[in-house]
Amino acid sequence: MTYAIRSAGPDDAALLARLEAQSFGERSWGENNVKASFVAPRVTILLAGKPANPPSGFAMWRDLDGEAELLTIGVEPGAQRQGLAAALLAAVRKQALETGAARLFLEVDAGNEAALALYRAGGFEKISLRRAYYRDGADAVIMQVML
Template sequence: MTAWRTRRAGPGDADDVVRIEAAAFGARSWGEQSVRESLDMPLVSVLLAGATDAAPVGLAIWRDLRGEAELLAIGVAPPARRNGAGMALLEAVLYDARRAGATRLYLEVDAGADAARALYARAGFEPVSVRQAYYRDGADAVIMQMAI
């Protein structure tokens, strides 16, 4: 399995962040402007994952809620999936969120996103509630949380 390197994205990574987000989320992309804005938002961190000496292929975006944290997005470009990048990003978010003082991590996931739900379950997240028809296409959202 690839040895993944994760790091916090800076302003010079904006094009990579936009590229990876679009590849990972497709029709569910936030859109280029919102993705670029996430790099400047207070208390929001963008992490990138890539194989050593290669372009990044995955990203995670999380928000520090001062004592708690929220995972806003995690995505890996399709050709790089199922090789550990998603879990490496999640572990990096957990590490950074703990260092920021968070004791709980929340997220919301499309009830039909089987890969993401499997990743979160494997990491130890538990479902808290379901928001019916939460997404524009009518899909339900599952709210999950984990003590960290």
């Protein structure tokens, strides 16, 4: 499947907040935090879905001068396991490389098996562990891929 991927703008705020809430459920950042991402410096938001359909997935990344950070990625439950997150990840990698980033890194909940599998499949490797990093006490795994 070839997905349609585009950058999100302020007009997509409600759509993005809905997608994020559906993807993350109880672990959602919350509508206000999601909407604030549109004014965060050097943050790019991508939306993706089947061509001619509304987007079903999103990713956010940040340009950090020579490196890039994947801030979040999510796909609504009904569209998962069809390669959408992998397509978004590939698009983020391409954009990050074009801005001159040498590596893309991220942090992920050590118990999030789906995300860990996605990142491993995308060539990311674990570089460190932050113990009890999240509010619920879960550890965070820091991963990176060289671009």
